[in-house]
Amino acid sequence: MLKRMLGCIAVVIAASGCFVAHPVVDVVEKAPLNLSDPPPISLSPVNFIVVHQGNVEAVMTEMIQAQEEPVLFCLSGTGYKNLSVNISLIKGHLVAQKKVTNKYRSYYEGRQNGN
Secondary structure, eight states: OHHHHHHHHHHHHHHHTTOOOOOOOOOOOOOOOOOOOOOOOOOOOOOOOOOOTTTHHHHHHHHHHTTOOOOOOOOOHHHHHHHHHHHHHHHHHHHHHHHHHHHHHHHHHOOOOOO
């Protein structure tokens, strides 16, 4: 009897290995991205004054007369160049990110946006 039961179990196990289930595929529409562009930023004006050994006293006097607190932030020529390059890199990164966002928008919303 035990041999018979083991034989039945073996047949069931062997037969279940032959069974192939067909996966059910449901097509789901892409959800809209619903991503709006950020509002443009409004930057405050910045006035750079080039100060060097020959005009430092005149610049300080002018600022005091204009009732501005004279504070100096100094950069070397190399530091200023590096700052300029860094700002340019940031701008390039922002442009690249906008392109990525537009590609996502085009994919999800099915439209072309050249911005």
